[in-house]
Amino acid sequence: MSDSVPETETPQGTAEAQADHDPAAPAPLNVPRTPTGNAEVDAQLERLADADHLATDGHVEVYEDVHRGLRDALTALDARPGPPAPPSPYASRS
Numbered sequence: 001m002s003d004s005v006p007e008t009e010t011p012q013g014t015a016e017a018q019a020d021h022d023p024a025a026p027a028p029l030n031v032p033r034t035p036t037g038n039a040e041v042d043a044q045l046e047r048l049a050d051a052d053h054l055a056t057d058g059h060v061e062v063y064e065d066v067h068r069g070l071r072d073a074l075t076a077l078d079a080r081p082g083p084p085a086p087p088s089p090y091a092s093r094s
Contacts (some may be wrong), residue, residue: 008045029052044070
């Protein structure tokens with residue numbers, strides 16, 4: 001028999017674990033990120049995981065960076081020239 005007092009269990013774990021747990025500490029959200037097939041967009045989505053290791057006040061910087069990257073990727077899609085348009089049957093004939 002031990003003279004030490006056993007650690008008491010509480011509904012959320014041991015008293016020692018509760019004392020060490022800081023609810024404001026960074027914690028992963030474990031939100032699934034489904035690949036889109038576009039490498040630029042997928043890289044930005046993976047960048048969101050960086051927020052998992054930051055305190056809440058650091059999330060804004062990551063979110064703004066990802067938003068900027070996604071906006072740039074979408075803008076680049078609009079700027080890319082597509083295939084040449086077929087000649088119009090209504091083009092003026094000289």
